[in-house]
Amino acid sequence: MKSLYSILLSTTLALIFLLSCSNPKKEFATMLIYGGTIYTVDSTATTVEAVATKDNSILFAGTLAEAEAYKNDKTELIDLKGKTMTPGLIEGHGHFMGLGYNKLTLDLMNTTSYQAIVDAVAERVKTTKPGEWITGRGWHQSKWDSMPAETVHGFQTHHLLSEISPDNPVYLGHASGHAGFANAKAMEIAGLNRIAKDGIKKYELEGGEVLVDALGRPTGVFNERAQGLIRQHIPERTPETDIQAFELAVEACQENGITSFHDAGIGRKRIAFYEKMKLEGKMNTRIYAMLTGWDEDLLNEWFEKGPMVDPNYLLTIRSVKLNCDGALGSRGAWLLEPYSDRPDHFGHETLPMDFVKKTALNGLQHGFQVCAHAIGDRANREILDRYEMAFKELPKLALDHRFRIEHAQHLHPDDIPRFSELQIIPAMQAIHMSSDRPWAIDRLGKKRIKEGAYMWQALLQSGVPIVNGTDVPVEPLNPIASFYASVSRKTLKGLPEGGYEPEQKMTRAQALKSYTLDAAYGAFEEDIKGSITIGKLADFTIYDQDLMTVDEDKVLSTKVVMTIFDGKVVYTMK
Numbered sequence: 053m054k055s056l057y058s059i060l061l062s063t064t065l066a067l068i069f070l071l072s073c074s075n076p077k078k079e080f081a082t083m084l085i086y087g088g089t090i091y092t093v094d095s096t097a098t099t100v101e102a103v104a105t106k107d108n109s110i111l112f113a114g115t116l117a118e119a120e121a122y123k124n125d126k127t128e129l130i131d132l133k134g135k136t137m138t139p140g141l142i143e144g145h146g147h148f149m150g151l152g153y154n155k156l157t158l159d160l161m162n163t164t165s166y167q168a169i170v171d172a173v174a175e176r177v178k179t180t181k182p183g184e185w186i187t188g189r190g191w192h193q194s195k196w197d198s199m200p201a202e203t204v205h206g207f208q209t210h211h212l213l214s215e216i217s218p219d220n221p222v223y224l225g226h227a228s229g230h231a232g233f234a235n236a237k238a239m240e241i242a243g244l245n246r247i248a249k250d251g252i253k254k255y256e257l258e259g260g261e262v263l264v265d266a267l268g269r270p271t272g273v274f275n276e277r278a279q280g281l282i283r284q285h286i287p288e289r290t291p292e293t294d295i296q297a298f299e300l301a302v303e304a305c306q307e308n309g310i311t312s313f314h315d316a317g318i319g320r321k322r323i324a325f326y327e328k329m330k331l332e333g334k335m336n337t338r339i340y341a342m343l344t345g346w347d348e349d350l351l352n353e354w355f356e357k358g359p360m361v362d363p364n365y366l367l368t369i370r371s372v373k374l375n376c377d378g379a380l381g382s383r384g385a386w387l388l389e390p391y392s393d394r395p396d397h398f399g400h401e402t403l404p405m406d407f408v409k410k411t412a413l414n415g416l417q418h419g420f421q422v423c424a425h426a427i428g429d430r431a432n433r434e435i436l437d438r439y440e441m442a443f444k445e446l447p448k449l450a451l452d453h454r455f456r457i458e459h460a461q462h463l464h465p466d467d468i469p470r471f472s473e474l475q476i477i478p479a480m481q482a483i484h485m486s487s488d489r490p491w492a493i494d495r496l497g498k499k500r501i502k503e504g505a506y507m508w509q510a511l512l513q514s515g516v517p518i519v520n521g522t523d524v525p526v527e528p529l530n531p532i533a534s535f536y537a538s539v540s541r542k543t544l545k546g547l548p549e550g551g552y553e554p555e556q557k558m559t560r561a562q563a564l565k566s567y568t569l570d571a572a573y574g575a576f577e578e579d580i581k582g583s584i585t586i587g588k589l590a591d592f593t594i595y596d597q598d599l600m601t602v603d604e605d606k607v608l609s610t611k612v613v614m615t616i617f618d619g620k621v622v623y624t625m626k
Contacts, residue, residue, distance in 0.1 A: 075121040082106050083590070083619060084123050086116050088132025089598055092584040093139050093568045103137075105590040108619040113584050130621075135613060136598045138564060139584050140311030140591030141531045142571035144521035145458055145479045147229075148315045148339060149322065150189075151304055152297030153289070154525040158188025160224060161528065166193075166200045166208045169224065169233075174216045182219035185286055189225035189525060191233065194381055194491035204265050205383070205394060210235050210272025223282050227526055228379035232279045234272050241285050244270055257281075259402040276378045276400045298329055305337045306623035308529050309593030309612040312338040314479075314521065314575060316423070316458060317373035319344050326367050335366045336622060338591075340575040342373035342423050345403065345411060355418040365580055365589060371421035372411055373458070376403045377431035380461065380488060380495050385428030388464060392497040398430070405434050412442035416449040421576070423456040423479065429464040429504060432457060436470050443474065454576060456519070459484070460511075462496060463504045472514035477574050479519040480508065482563070483527045486537035486544055489552045502553060508538070509556045517570035520563070531567055535599060536607045538563035546605060560600045590619035 081104035090100050092113060102119035104112040104127075112122055123129075154161075158176060163169050169191050176186050193199065193207055202209050213222060214236035221238035225231075234242075244262075260278030263271045274282055289297075305313060318326070318341050329335050343354055351372060359370035378384015378400050383391055386399040408424060415422040422439070426432040435457055443450040453475070460471075460478035471478055485506040493501050508518060522534055533544060538558040541551030551557060558566065572582030581589045594614035599607060615623040 079106060079111060079122065080124040081111050081119075081122040081127045083128045083130060083616075084119060085130045085132065085137065085592070085616075086119065088135045088137060088594075090132075090137045090584065091139075091564065091600065093565055094583040094585045096585075100584070103584055103592075105619050108590050110584060110586050110588050110590055113586060130614075132594065135594055135596055136600075137584075137592050137594045138599075139568040139582055139593070140589075140615070140617065141309045141567050141593050142312040142314070142521075142575075142582065143305070143310045143524065143529065143531070144314050144519035144567070144571040144574060145316050145481060146313060146521055146524040146529065147317070148301050148313055148337075149294070149297055150229075150525045151529055152299070152301035153293075154189060155300045155304070156293060156297055158186065158224070159190055160188050161190035161227060161525075163191055164195070164197045166196065166212065170212050170216055173213060173222055173224075177217050177220055180220055184220060185238075186217065186220050186222045187224070187286065189229075190227050191224060192227040192381055194494075195227075195487070204263055204271045204273075207263060207271065207273045208233070209265070210239075210270075213272065221285075223286060225279075226379075226382055228381045228384075229526055230379040230384045231273060231275045231382035232282060234274065234282045236272075238282055238285070239270055239272070242282050244281065259400055261400070275382050276384045276402050294325055295329075298325075298334065302334070302336050304529050306615045306617070307612065308531055309595075309615050310337065310529065310531065311591035311593070311615065311617050312340065312571075312575075312577075312581060314519070314571070315339050315341045316425075316523075317342050317344040317346075317375070319347055320350055323369065330367050336617060338365055338581075339367050340371070340577070341367065341369045342371045343369065343420075345372055345374040345407075348407075351411065351414070355414050355420065359419050365577070368575070368577075370419065370576065371423050371456075372415060374403055374408055374411060374422065374424040376401070376405075376408060376424050376426050376435055377428050378402060379427055380492055383495065385462065385495075386426075386431040386434075387428045387462075387496075388430045388433070389500075391495050393494045399428050401431070401434075405438055408435055409438040409441055412439055412455065413445060415455070416442060416446045416453060421454050421456065423458050425458045427459045427461040429462050429467070429500075432460060432463050433467050436467055436474065436476065439476060440470075440474055454574065456574060459523075461488075461505065462500065463507055465503045468504070468507055468510050469514055471511055471516050475516065477517060477519060478511055479521065479574060480506070480511075481521050481523045481527065481534065482506075482508070482538040482558070482566075483522050483530075483534040485541060485552070486533070487527060489541075490543060506541075506553070507556055508558050508562075512558070512562060517573055518558075518562075518566045519571045519574035520566035521571070532599075532608060532610050532612070535563050535567065536604075538566065539607070540604055544608065564600065590616060592616040596625075
């Protein structure tokens with residue numbers, strides 16, 4: 053019979069052996085997370101009990117017993133206490149500074165009538181000096197409870213707005229960003245009254261439209277590229293307000309569990325500003341930025357010097373954003389057939405298709421991903437055609453191009469399989485379905501809606517990933533709302549029962565992947581983020597309940613309670 057000493061010695065040696073096997077490199081964690089459900093979004097496992105991190109990367113993911121081997125007296129312990137954790141969420145298409153600036157100007161996202169807009173501006177007039185511009189964004193006439201008596205092509209006219217702000221120029225962006233609304237003072241500054249005096253009754257410009265009444269007078273609504281007629285007169289933002297907006301955007305991301313952000317279109321000044329923020333240690337959200345296609349000189353400069361892939365994964369520039377049509381709400385989306393509620397109108401081609409092909413070829417040659425905005429079925433088809441032409445001309449360079457179509461909101465049925473055939477990634481914001489579907493049927497009609505709008509499951513089943521997001525500030529930066537829309541196909545009021553076109557719902561696993569690993573793939577970053585995998589970045593989002601199992605009608609009540617970015621807790625819900 054063994055002595056007690058022998059038994060204790062054997063047990064101790066076995067424990068030491070077990071621990072050494074669990075921690076073969078003798079590395080210790082800076083953070084150990086445990087005590088809840090942890091979804092890895094990794095092919096090797098669905099959930100794990102614990103995650104250990106060292107500095108800004110994942111050291112271990114597995115059982116709590118094994119994770120204990122990575123703990124020492126310096127390890128920060130985070131007990132989830134039954135809460136749920138996923139990889140850090142990725143906003144797959146948004147406008148970072150637009151998010152910040154939306155908090156500094158008039159936020160009209162929740163207005164439900166023209167009068168509500170007028171009232172909001174009237175309040176701002178009280179505290180604004182005469183002559184100073186009043187700006188804002190977020191109105192959407194199709195979401196109002198009622199329309200004013202006077203409309204032109206389904207939009208309000210400027211008269212009420214002009215009456216309450218005679219001395220302040222006003223410009224209010226449509227929620228979509230594809231139209232704007234100006235008062236008389238703003239149009240006066242832009243010199244539009246002088247054009248009218250010269251007898252020109254119709255304002256025509258390529259890629260845009262100035263809405264006019266029966267007498268040829270501007271109504272105040274400027275569609276697509278026509279917005280530039282007003283915007284060019286709005287004073288530039290200051291360095292101080294840029295910093296303020298940036299910090300507000302970072303704060304909003306952290307509060308919403310967003311650890312990475314695909315910034316859909318930035319110019320020369322914005323690039324320099326982001327680099328400054330990074331140097332100053334303020335880049336506390338990872339930005340994957342797309343160069344704006346409006347500046348051809350900028351594109352050529354970057355094509356010559358090549359992509360900028362940040363070794364610290366804070367600011368990466370290796371893609372181009374092309375704006376090729378408008379939005380459904382403003383009737384700017386470019387359609388194959390006319391709008392059901394405006395039979396003489398097909399939307400707008402806002403960028404020449406020859407330029408799309410040229411940029412696609414340049415992208416392949418110089419290592420840049422091309423991301424083209426397309427909402428209407430005509431725009432989507434034309435872009436797919438140009439991408440395909442470029443791939444055929446440079447087949448060896450097109451093996452892993454990861455070209456994207458941003459929104460891909462309305463497709464002709466014949467074009468749905470082409471995404472898989474050409475390996476084009478659709479970056480689709482599920483929340484747009486929730487917000488737009490109730491009125492989008494007026495624009496497209498039942499047949500086009502059913503066969504080609506918001507075709508998530510059809511695209512997924514064809515073999516392509518979907519990059520999800522919100523298009524903030526078009527929609528609020530709320531991944532929970534977009535997740536709910538993805539899996540329910542309902543409005544945020546829970547309507548209709550069973551959802552719109554329910555066969556196109558995502559599963560919860562698909563929806564989570566579209567906000568994590570698939571979004572990372574859409575930025576060539578699946579090897580460093582998007583799943584809880586050893587060696588990847590320590591970016592996590594923690595929720596007060598389990599998004600994957602909670603009843604559907606309770607999904608929207610889910611709260612982000614903690615955000616971990618780069619191995620550090622950057623947000624805790626108070």
